[in-house]
Amino acid sequence: MTKRVLLYATLAAGAFVAVFPYLLVVLTAFKTQAQLSSTEPWLPGLPPTTANLTEILGGEFPRYILNTVAMTALLTAGQLVFTTFAAYAFARLRFRGREVLFWLYVATMMVPGAVTVIPLFLIMRELGLVNTWYGLLAPYVLGTPYGIFLMRQFFKGLPAGLEEAARIDGAGPLTILVRILLPLCRPALGTLTIITVISSWNSFLWPLIVTSGDETKVVTVAIASLKVGIGVDYNLMMAGGLIALAPMVAVFIFFQKYIVRSVVLTGLK
Structure with a gap:
């Protein structure tokens, strides 16, 4: 049981490290400039905004x-x-x-x-x-x-x-x-x-x-x-x-x- 717990803990840590950069991409894409500087990178900006996507797709x-x-x-x-x-x-x-x-x-x-x-x-x-x-x-x-x-x-x-x-x-x-x-x-x-x-x-x-x-x-x-x-x-x-x-x-x-x-x-x- 101990080996199994350690195995799954290691796999979970590896999965988190792999997924975390993509999570930052998603969270940052829906933040305003003010929210980017006032919130932690791993926290969502409230309320989320689609202005960044609209601006980049409009060009x-x-x-x-x-x-x-x-x-x-x-x-x-x-x-x-x-x-x-x-x-x-x-x-x-x-x-x-x-x-x-x-x-x-x-x-x-x-x-x-x-x-x-x-x-x-x-x-x-x-x-x-x-x-x-x-x-x-x-x-x-x-x-x-x-x-x-x-x-x-x-x-x-x-x-x-x-x-x-x-x-x-x-x-x-x-x-x-x-x-x-x-x-x-x-x-x-x-x-x-x-x-x-x-x-x-x-x-x-x-x-x-x-x-x-x-x-x-x-x-x-x-x-x-x-x-x-x-x-x-x-x-x-x-x-x-x-x-x-x-x-x-x-x-x-x-x-x-x-x-x-x-x-x-x-x-x-």
């Missing part, structure tokens, strides 16, 4: 949300298509240098993303893609080493007899991939989709560097830009954070089964 913020939705959708679609084809080639097709090329590509996962930001920006500048949708999407829309590694491992775990039977029936590589293997890869595709959606929605550093206009500004950069002068309008920032957080909460609520499956799948692979 350009809805446009930034649409930009983020478009970026997330395009990156996710690109990841699913190009990652699947590349992973299938590395897993099933035989060509010279396949293993060397694959492991060299996967080795780039060891390089911190911050190291490649400046070279990527210089490339985009030389191509004239700075502050454009092409520059925003180009580095990540064609797939990532992690996604290709995940899908390749899943493809390699599928029975080879399925492909052999399909080849006997006259199916080519594209038919085998689309009509036989992809329906079996729904758990892996779901995992890749969830990971890509979350990482794309929360992307901050690359959009901050490569974009500067409202046409391509995403929600994370918009929230950071709410800092004015030497002060910070925490009420507006938290209202923007609450709006940006809502879609991810919805994703968790409706797809929590797949999120748990993705954790299991990525852990096993």
Whole structure:
């Protein structure tokens, strides 16, 4: 009983630490400037106000949300298509240098993303893609080493007899991939989709560097830009954070089964 009490107490403390920042976001978003300075951060402001949400939604913020939705959708679609084809080639097709090329590509996962930001920006500048949708999407829309590694491992775990039977029936590589293997890869595709959606929605550093206009500004950069002068309008920032957080909460609520499956799948692979 003592061990069980200690276990649940530890879990409760961990859950509180994880949830507390989100609670502060919600409470601060519904406070006025006067309430923010006169009440403790963990206490609600009475009466609560929706002025912060009204103010931020009355400006350009809805446009930034649409930009983020478009970026997330395009990156996710690109990841699913190009990652699947590349992973299938590395897993099933035989060509010279396949293993060397694959492991060299996967080795780039060891390089911190911050190291490649400046070279990527210089490339985009030389191509004239700075502050454009092409520059925003180009580095990540064609797939990532992690996604290709995940899908390749899943493809390699599928029975080879399925492909052999399909080849006997006259199916080519594209038919085998689309009509036989992809329906079996729904758990892996779901995992890749969830990971890509979350990482794309929360992307901050690359959009901050490569974009500067409202046409391509995403929600994370918009929230950071709410800092004015030497002060910070925490009420507006938290209202923007609450709006940006809502879609991810919805994703968790409706797809929590797949999120748990993705954790299991990525852990096993």
